[in-house]
Amino acid sequence: MDKTEERQNPSTYLKLAQTFLSLGDDDLARLTCERGLKHFPTDASLHTQRGSTLISSYNKSKKTEDLIQAIKSFEKSIAINPDNYLALMLSAKIYIKVKAYFKARQKLTMILSSFPGDPKATELLKLISAKEQHLKLVDEEKLQVELEGDDDDIDSQEDQISANYDLLASYLNLFKEEYGIEMVLLVDKYGMVIKSINMSKRDSNRYGIAVSNIFRSSQNAVRKTSLSTFSKGFLITPEYNIYIVDVKGTILVIVTLPKAENEGIEKRIEHYVREIDSKWTSKKS
Amino acid sequence: MDIEEILKKLNRNKHIKGSLVITQEGMVVMSALGAGQNADIFAAFYSSVGLTILKSLKNLDIETFYRYILSSEDSNLFFVNIGKLYLVVITDIDVKLSEMNVELYQIESLIRKTGRLE
Numbered sequence: 433m434d435k436t437e438e439r440q441n442p443s444t445y446l447k448l449a450q451t452f453l454s455l456g457d458d459d460l461a462r463l464t465c466e467r468g469l470k471h472f473p474t475d476a477s478l479h480t481q482r483g484s485t486l487i488s489s490y491n492k493s494k495k496t497e498d499l500i501q502a503i504k505s506f507e508k509s510i511a512i513n514p515d516n517y518l519a520l521m522l523s524a525k526i527y528i529k530v531k532a533y534f535k536a537r538q539k540l541t542m543i544l545s546s547f548p549g550d551p552k553a554t555e556l557l558k559l560i561s562a563k564e565q566h567l568k569l570v571d572e573e574k575l576q577v578e579l580e581g582d583d584d585d586i587d588s589q590e591d592q593i594s595a596n597y598d599l600l601a602s603y604l605n606l607f608k609e610e611y612g613i614e615m616v617l618l619v620d621k622y623g624m625v626i627k628s629i630n631m632s633k634r635d636s637n638r639y640g641i642a643v644s645n646i647f648r649s650s651q652n653a654v655r656k657t658s659l660s661t662f663s664k665g666f667l668i669t670p671e672y673n674i675y676i677v678d679v680k681g682t683i684l685v686i687v688t689l690p691k692a693e694n695e696g697i698e699k700r701i702e703h704y705v706r707e708i709d710s711k712w713t714s715k716k717s
Numbered sequence: 718m719d720i721e722e723i724l725k726k727l728n729r730n731k732h733i734k735g736s737l738v739i740t741q742e743g744m745v746v747m748s749a750l751g752a753g754q755n756a757d758i759f760a761a762f763y764s765s766v767g768l769t770i771l772k773s774l775k776n777l778d779i780e781t782f783y784r785y786i787l788s789s790e791d792s793n794l795f796f797v798n799i800g801k802l803y804l805v806v807i808t809d810i811d812v813k814l815s816e817m818n819v820e821l822y823q824i825e826s827l828i829r830k831t832g833r834l835e
Contacts, residue, residue: 661789665786670781
């Protein structure tokens with residue numbers, strides 16, 4: 433891939449921003465998102481990432497302006513993709529923090545309409561009701577600690593994911609030569625495309641978001657019906673078949689033509705998972 | 718043959734742990750699940766999966782899906798879209814997917830013949 437192609441991919445900016453964020457350089461992370469947004473102003477993931485970097489800045493500086501800017505980014509992201517879980521959840525939390533309960537309720541309701549029964553959204557809605565009715569079930573201090581704790585969780589998750597991207601991406605070439613494959617994506621659970629090999633003219637970002645929604649819904653259903661842990665899905669549609677594979681919390685997506693050789697692709701998936709497992713184990717030890 | 722008989726026939730396969738037919742809205746039409754499996758819970762969560770799939774595919778300009786196979790560590794779940802109804806079949810992990818797919822095409826055809834889709 434040459435430099436021109438790299439600039440044309442929003443996930444390059446995302447990855448770079450996440451790396452800067454993991455190194456603690458919030459300003460550079462934000463600037464990277466903004467540079468990406470100049471090229472891709474309608475990319476929801478970049479808006480969400482910009483919001484996340486601003487939350488990180490706020491946690492250090494406590495400047496209200498950072499929160500205001502973060503909210504603006506999340507709102508833009510939601511306007512582009514109303515199902516964006518991360519943007520909805522983080523904006524709801526900011527609205528709760530600044531006591532804009534009506535707006536927070538609106539965002540949480542949007543989450544529940546896209547992700548019915550989401551426990552975190554349900555819990556926050558109860559919290560808002562309690563606050564609105566002045567029942568003082570949860571005191572402000574506790575909420576603030578909880579919010580800050582969540583931001584830390586997100587930071588550490590991003591650190592971890594960022595550190596493992598290269599490993600997960602390095603084996604995607606295993607699928608390159610397989611007949612009938614249209615698209616291979618590595619996507620995080622919120623739908624952000626980490627790496628893509630796209631042989632079709634379809635928009636990989638749209639596939640990333642759509643498949644992550646199916647992935648989360650499947651995970652939830654499998655867990656709630658006591659069928660152990662969701663590991664893989666295979667969706668058959670009139671146009672494409674789509675493999676959805678959980679690889680260390682990241683989603684491997686393979687979009688194939690109906691005439692593709694499923695057996696060959698499944699063998700490659702097993703090979704990919706095996707390789708990642710072995711490298712993952714040696715990396716941890 | 719009615720849906721209850723069809724599910725009983727299906728469940729004779731030694732790899733099948735249970736099966737049910739639900740509406741797109743999550744109502745149970747007929748259930749033949751094993752002990753400890755709650756049909757209402759299956760109907761609620763898998764109709765939600767169906768809704769998410771349809772909504773997500775719409776964003777990709779794909780109108781519908783035929784089936785979705787979910788795998789976990791110890792089970793497979795076949796989720797078959799039969800128009801207004803979904804057929805949900807839970808199997809063990811040793812089932813041969815190709816054989817099960819053929820069997821489910823036959824079962825799908827039998828369910829269509831019951832006229833419950835009209």
